[in-house]
Amino acid sequence: xxxxxxxxxxxxxxxxxxxxxxxxxxxxxxxxxxxxxxxxxxxxxxxxxxxxxxxxxxxxxxxxxxxxxxxxxxxxxxxxxxxxxxxxxxxxxxxxxxxxxxxxxxxxxxxxxxxxxxxxxxxxxxxxxxxxxxxxxxxxxxxxxxxxxxxxxxxxxxxxxxxxxxxxxxxxxxxxxxxxxxxxxxxxxxxxxxxxxxxxxxxxxxxxxxxxxxxxxxxxxxxxxxxxxxxxxxxxxxxxxxxxxxxxxxxxxxxxxxxxxxxxxxxxxxxxxxxxxxxxxxxxxxxxxxxxxxxxxxxxxxxxxxxxxxxxxxxxxxxxxxxxxxxxxxxxxxxxxxxxxxxxxxxxxxxxxxxxxxxxxxxxxxxxxxxxxxxxxxxxxxxxxxxxxxxxxxxxxxxxxxxxxxxxxxxxxxxxxxxxxxxxxxxxxxxxxxxxxxxxxxxxxxxxxxxxxxxxxxxxxxxxxxxxxxxxxxxxxxxxxxxxxxxxxxxxxxxxxxxxxxxxxxxxxxxxxxxxxxxxxxxxxxxxxxxxxxxxxxxxxxxxxxxxxxxxxxxxxxxxxxxxxx
Amino acid sequence: xxxxxxxxxxxxxxxxxxxxxxxxxxxxxxxxxxxxxxxxxxxxxxxxxxxxxxxxxxxxxxxxxxxxxxxxxxxxxxxxxxxxxxxxxxxxxxxxxxxxxxxxxxxxxxxxxxxxxxxxxxxxxxxxxxxxxxxxxxxxxxxxxxxxxxxxxxxxxxxxxxxxxxxxxxxxxxxxxxxxxxxxxxxxxxxxxxxxxxxxxxxxxxxxxxxx
Numbered sequence: 001x002x003x004x005x006x007x008x009x010x011x012x013x014x015x016x017x018x019x020x021x022x023x024x025x026x027x028x029x030x031x032x033x034x035x036x037x038x039x040x041x042x043x044x045x046x047x048x049x050x051x052x053x054x055x056x057x058x059x060x061x062x063x064x065x066x067x068x069x070x071x072x073x074x075x076x077x078x079x080x081x082x083x084x085x086x087x088x089x090x091x092x093x094x095x096x097x098x099x100x101x102x103x104x105x106x107x108x109x110x111x112x113x114x115x116x117x118x119x120x121x122x123x124x125x126x127x128x129x130x131x132x133x134x135x136x137x138x139x140x141x142x143x144x145x146x147x148x149x150x151x152x153x154x155x156x157x158x159x160x161x162x163x164x165x166x167x168x169x170x171x172x173x174x175x176x177x178x179x180x181x182x183x184x185x186x187x188x189x190x191x192x193x194x195x196x197x198x199x200x201x202x203x204x205x206x207x208x209x210x211x212x213x214x215x216x217x218x219x220x221x222x223x224x225x226x227x228x229x230x231x232x233x234x235x236x237x238x239x240x241x242x243x244x245x246x247x248x249x250x251x252x253x254x255x256x257x258x259x260x261x262x263x264x265x266x267x268x269x270x271x272x273x274x275x276x277x278x279x280x281x282x283x284x285x286x287x288x289x290x291x292x293x294x295x296x297x298x299x300x301x302x303x304x305x306x307x308x309x310x311x312x313x314x315x316x317x318x319x320x321x322x323x324x325x326x327x328x329x330x331x332x333x334x335x336x337x338x339x340x341x342x343x344x345x346x347x348x349x350x351x352x353x354x355x356x357x358x359x360x361x362x363x364x365x366x367x368x369x370x371x372x373x374x375x376x377x378x379x380x381x382x383x384x385x386x387x388x389x390x391x392x393x394x395x396x397x398x399x400x401x402x403x404x405x406x407x408x409x410x411x412x413x414x415x416x417x418x419x420x421x422x423x424x425x426x427x428x429x430x431x432x433x434x435x436x437x438x439x440x441x442x443x444x445x446x447x448x449x450x451x452x453x454x455x456x457x458x459x460x461x462x463x464x465x466x467x468x469x470x471x472x473x474x475x476x477x478x479x480x481x482x483x484x485x486x487x488x489x490x491x492x493x494x495x496x497x498x499x500x501x502x503x504x505x506x507x508x509x510x511x512x513x514x515x516x517x518x519x520x521x522x523x524x525x526x527x528x529x530x531x532x533x534x535x536x537x538x539x540x541x542x543x544x545x546x547x548x549x550x551x552x553x554x555x556x557x558x559x560x561x562x563x564x565x566x
Numbered sequence: 567x568x569x570x571x572x573x574x575x576x577x578x579x580x581x582x583x584x585x586x587x588x589x590x591x592x593x594x595x596x597x598x599x600x601x602x603x604x605x606x607x608x609x610x611x612x613x614x615x616x617x618x619x620x621x622x623x624x625x626x627x628x629x630x631x632x633x634x635x636x637x638x639x640x641x642x643x644x645x646x647x648x649x650x651x652x653x654x655x656x657x658x659x660x661x662x663x664x665x666x667x668x669x670x671x672x673x674x675x676x677x678x679x680x681x682x683x684x685x686x687x688x689x690x691x692x693x694x695x696x697x698x699x700x701x702x703x704x705x706x707x708x709x710x711x712x713x714x715x716x717x718x719x720x721x722x723x724x725x726x727x728x729x730x731x732x733x734x735x736x737x738x739x740x741x742x743x744x745x746x747x748x749x750x751x752x753x754x755x756x757x758x759x760x761x762x763x764x765x766x767x768x769x770x771x772x773x774x775x776x777x778x
Contacts, residue, residue: 366670367670367672368666368669368670391672392672392673392674393672394672395670395671395672396671396672398670400667400670400671402663402664402666402667403663404663406663407662407663407664408663408664408666408667409663409664410664410681410682410685411685412685421668421671421673421681422671422672425671425672425673425677426672469667472667472671476671482670
């Protein structure tokens with residue numbers, strides 16, 4: 001065994017963030033450590049490298065080839081040489097003022113590595129010519145490869161890769177993962193993307209609320225209901241596979257619940273699950289911590305419903321829309337001659353990678369950016385020519401769900417006043433507001449009791465915040481709802497729940513929804529029609545089934561290919 | 567100790583008026599149209615390159631040394647730095663998600679500034695206020711010490727001027743004449759500086775992270 005953890009526990013002066021984890025990484029094995037935010041996976045990775053804050057208390061043992069890592073104070077000759085980390089967002093951590101070659105040289109000198117810089121670049125699939133490049137001259141994928149080369153410079157026995165694919169587009173993600181898997185070293189890959197890692201890992205360890213839920217070979221079948229839920233919550237680009245969500249949210253640290261931490265969200269839970277904590281036991285090739293494992297039942301999670309009725313009249317229409325950002329030095333064309341229409345009761349998916357112009361289009365629809373040319377019609381009214389009070393009145397008929405649930409809500413306002421803000425702006429009399437706030441909260445799938453509406457955003461989970469955002473957008477009774485990457489910052493298990501809410505709103509209220517996303521799978525699963533934007537141009541446009549099964553543009557086909565590899 | 571009233575009163579008035587001026591100019595430059603922002607900020611640049619103290623001394627010499635005039639001159643000279651800080655604060659606030667969401671709801675600018683912006687920009691005003699008070703005390707004392715202030719009203723600076731003019735430094739009495747106003751100025755400025763640092767540390771999350 002290269003690495004062997006025994007009862008490793010991490011506490012930040014209170015309840016355990018990482019609770020008695022025992023895990024092994026064999027020589028040359030790629031172990032994927034998967035879980036949602038707050039499950040303790042990052043604490044584990046940091047504990048291995050001694051990168052935890054001083055307040056953290058580590059107990060248990062973590063042996064790397066016989067050397068104890070837990071609670072170590074002298075790290076000379078260990079970090080970089082024996083155990084290396086590829087930190088989260090490593091590609092943006094390269095020095096912008098040094099050439100790639102110089103940065104690799106530095107690492108080699110620091111860790112006494114014997115390989116040549118060109119040799120290291122060759123190992124990560126880059127040419128020696130790039131030694132003379134600066135990081136800004138490279139693409140995101142290339143920079144991530146350079147970061148991997150830096151981590152390899154000290155010839156470590158174990159590489160810890162923390163979320164190695166965040167910030168990369170779907171196609172590059174696959175390339176980076178296959179590169180990591182092909183390195184042939186012992187590796188611990190920490191990620192939230194279970195489905196994405198499965199083809200590349202040898203074994204998978206799934207964590208939930210600080211505990212290991214399941215450890216199994218990547219090829220074996222999942223045994224824990226949570227694993228099944230995670231897989232079901234990853235949207236496939238095939239409409240035949242439904243997109244499920246795990247109800248509720250992950251428990252907060254120190255929930256103090258007896259029994260299985262997942263019991264509250266588990267469709268298979270019985271009384272025993274709520275009383276007795278399951279231990280990790282062997283069951284064939286698989287280790288699983290679940291009382292219901294032997295029953296062999298498959299959990300079924302709620303899935304995102306599809307459109308049942310045909311869409312109504314067009315609520316928003318965009319024609320021949322072009323926009324360019326001008327600075328003194330240059331002009332960037334963000335949108336070229338874009339046409340789009342959204343009907344009442346319909347969800348239209350706007351798919352594209354970062355820089356494709358999808359956010360610009362959303363902001364033009366919201367009246368936040370004035371386009372260079374083209375027309376935008378909302379509920380039969382031309383938006384682009386409006387100014388001042390008339391523009392603001394039309395804006396009140398468009399709902400907006402911001403991408404970042406942690407930034408989109410004023411931290412000093414309570415839920416009730418957050419949701420009532422559009423009403424206050426529209427001049428709705430004060431006594432009518434609580435009733436409409438309650439209606440909006442219920443429509444967004446939130447409770448509307450007195451305790452809940454008095455909470456501040458800081459007391460809500462990410463999914464709840466996003467629902468408050470949706471409720472706020474609904475309060476003004478809009479005709480169009482623009483959801484800008486509304487699910488991208490949420491945990492996998494809660495994403496489908498938000499999509500379900502949007503679908504219900506479209507069906508019940510006849511709301512026209514523009515669902516902006518970079519994830520083609522999400523769009524295929526939750527939208528009626530899909531528009532693929534690439535470099536400011538619409539390259540694909542059609543019903544979701546058709547786009548998923550028979551893409552007409554090479555870029556869409558490439559996106560589909562990347563997601564099918566899962 | 568009669569002089570303390572003059573010095574501290576002037577500091578208070580200058581700090582209030584400079585902070586107000588900076589908030590109005592910085593806020594206007596932050597949310598106003600591009601031409602307004604450009605004009606205001608180039609104006610600030612021009613004032614910034616002029617040496618503040620010399621400008622103050624010259625302006626006081628030409629325009630008069632009355633209490634009100636000194637305060638007015640100081641306020642006009644001291645606004646550019648805080649105005650830039652506040653403009654940056656407004657611009658940062660404007661890019662925040664909840665402001666964007668409110669703008670998309672059709673909120674007018676005053677609503678954005680009062681409801682959403684004040685929460686983010688308000689904390690910036692406190693260090694601006696303290697720092698301006700500190701600089702005002704120092705500059706006014708310098709002016710009086712140079713004998714260019716109003717020699718008839720007692721203040722810490724004026725006391726030092728008379729000490730200097732009467733050659734007290736050559737006698738044994740310096741301890742009783744020069745030390746009290748000198749120490750008062752030093753302690754007040756030091757105190758204000760420490761308050762400024764403490765308040766800024768407390769309110770600025772970036773600094774809180776760095777020192778932890």
